[in-house]
Amino acid sequence: xxxxxxxxxxxxxxxxxxxxxxxxxxxxxxxxxxxxxxxxxxxxxxxxxxxxxxxxxxxxxxxxxxxxxxxxxxxxxxxxxxxxxxxxxxxxxxxxxxxxxxxxxxxxxxxxxxxxxxxxxxxxxxxxxxxxxxxxxxxxxxxxxxxxxxxxxxxxxxxxxxxxxxxxxxxxxxxxxxxxxxxxxxxxxxxxxxxxxxxxxxxxxxxxxxxxxxxxxxxxxxxxxxxxxxxxxxxxxxxxxxxxxxxxxxxxxxxxxxxxxxxxxxxxxxxxxxxxxxxxxxxxxxxxxxxxxxxxxxxxxxxxxxxxxxxxxxxxxxxxxx
Amino acid sequence: xxxxxxxxxxxxxxxxxxxxxxxxxxxxxxxxxxxxxxxxxxxxxxxxxxxxxxxxxxxxxxxxxxxxxxxxxxxxxxxxxxxxxxxxxxxxxxxxx
Numbered sequence: 001x002x003x004x005x006x007x008x009x010x011x012x013x014x015x016x017x018x019x020x021x022x023x024x025x026x027x028x029x030x031x032x033x034x035x036x037x038x039x040x041x042x043x044x045x046x047x048x049x050x051x052x053x054x055x056x057x058x059x060x061x062x063x064x065x066x067x068x069x070x071x072x073x074x075x076x077x078x079x080x081x082x083x084x085x086x087x088x089x090x091x092x093x094x095x096x097x098x099x100x101x102x103x104x105x106x107x108x109x110x111x112x113x114x115x116x117x118x119x120x121x122x123x124x125x126x127x128x129x130x131x132x133x134x135x136x137x138x139x140x141x142x143x144x145x146x147x148x149x150x151x152x153x154x155x156x157x158x159x160x161x162x163x164x165x166x167x168x169x170x171x172x173x174x175x176x177x178x179x180x181x182x183x184x185x186x187x188x189x190x191x192x193x194x195x196x197x198x199x200x201x202x203x204x205x206x207x208x209x210x211x212x213x214x215x216x217x218x219x220x221x222x223x224x225x226x227x228x229x230x231x232x233x234x235x236x237x238x239x240x241x242x243x244x245x246x247x248x249x250x251x252x253x254x255x256x257x258x259x260x261x262x263x264x265x266x267x268x269x270x271x272x273x274x275x276x277x278x279x280x281x282x283x284x285x286x287x288x289x290x291x292x293x294x295x296x297x298x299x300x301x302x303x304x305x306x307x308x309x310x311x312x313x314x315x316x317x318x319x320x321x322x
Numbered sequence: 323x324x325x326x327x328x329x330x331x332x333x334x335x336x337x338x339x340x341x342x343x344x345x346x347x348x349x350x351x352x353x354x355x356x357x358x359x360x361x362x363x364x365x366x367x368x369x370x371x372x373x374x375x376x377x378x379x380x381x382x383x384x385x386x387x388x389x390x391x392x393x394x395x396x397x398x399x400x401x402x403x404x405x406x407x408x409x410x411x412x413x414x415x416x417x418x419x
Contacts, residue, residue, distance in 0.1 A: 108340050130369050137337040137371055210417030213381035214339055218372050297405035301412060308416040
């Protein structure tokens with residue numbers, strides 16, 4: 001495998017980074033980076049950590065870093081994850097107030113501990129904390145329950161005070177969305193599977209409306225909706241496909257309409273990308289808008305019930321007029 | 323009637339579906355089977371995920387029908403929790419109608 005860390009890779013401009021990933025020869029991993037500058041979304045770190053974690057340290061080759069901002073990778077714990085010495089010396093600060101370094105979460109207990117102990121370190125206000133723990137809890141539970149990822153879920157997050165935005169990245173190297181969805185719904189392509197996974201009420205655990213006793217198929221729809229209402233990006237990459245919710249224009253002040261079909265949102269898609277064995281999710285939440293969470297729930301309620309009703313109606317037997 | 327103080331079991335953020343399942347299987351269902359009314363007390367809980375609420379109550383609606391909602395009270399819920407509970411109850415009733 002080969003990966004190149006560019007000078008900039010955030011959700012808005014992440015596509016070239018994804019296209020540059022070479023998944024061939026998974027028994028070794030070569031990482032190179034821009035020589036001058038590195039500014040990247042936590043999801044990029046989560047991806048690299050998830051790829052490198054199953055390998056022994058002597059199979060990971062990280063080209064010597066020269067970019068001044070390379071200490072960020074050290075501070076976020078990337079080299080520790082890869083088991084290699086970066087040679088970068090930094091004064092360790094408490095992560096309080098700025099970032100959550102790369103963290104591996106393997107089970108429900110670890111997730112609950114992470115939410116209780118780590119998220120408070122960011123010292124966000126209660127509304128901000130609500131959005132963050134909601135997103136992380138739902139995404140990581142998806143990995144634990146459905147992904148069968150040998151490294152669990154790899155999580156990292158960063159708070160950007162200037163824009164009052166939280167950027168969250170979660171990656172796994174499990175079975176991927178298509179295989180999970182295909183257990184109950186036909187999806188020919190990775191993109192089709194992503195589309196179904198984002199549709200409220202669709203879960204890979206059953207084709208029955210209302211889901212099973214423990215899965216409703218609502219988690220990703222809620223998270224995409226949180227990103228949409230807070231006018232942030234949301235991306236999901238699995239197999240060879242990428243779905244990206246694009247930013248809503250700011251300043252309108254009004255909640256946008258939610259759509260059950262993610263393709264009706266302002267979005268971009270890519271197919272035939274280098275194959276990611278597993279799932280990657282990146283979310284940006286602009287915290288100035290999280291006070292709308294309660295209103296968002298009104299919109300979700302409306303869309304959700306309508307979608308279930310319409311889907312049931314589609315299955316009704318029709319009269320045969322002759 | 324039994325009252326279940328959820329904060330003691332799930333903390334201030336109700337997200338652990340395994341705990342939700344245990345409460346449903348080991349406390350709520352046995353109480354309902356005995357004909358008791360159930361109060362789910364959300365006092366001290368700031369927020370909950372849809373997944374948690376789904377794991378807590380969706381199977382009750384599937385198992386006993388919409389009438390079971392008459393036997394369960396949701397106490398001390400803030401606005402967000404009320405809305406999440408309403409979403410789950412709505413879609414479960416829509417699904418089972």
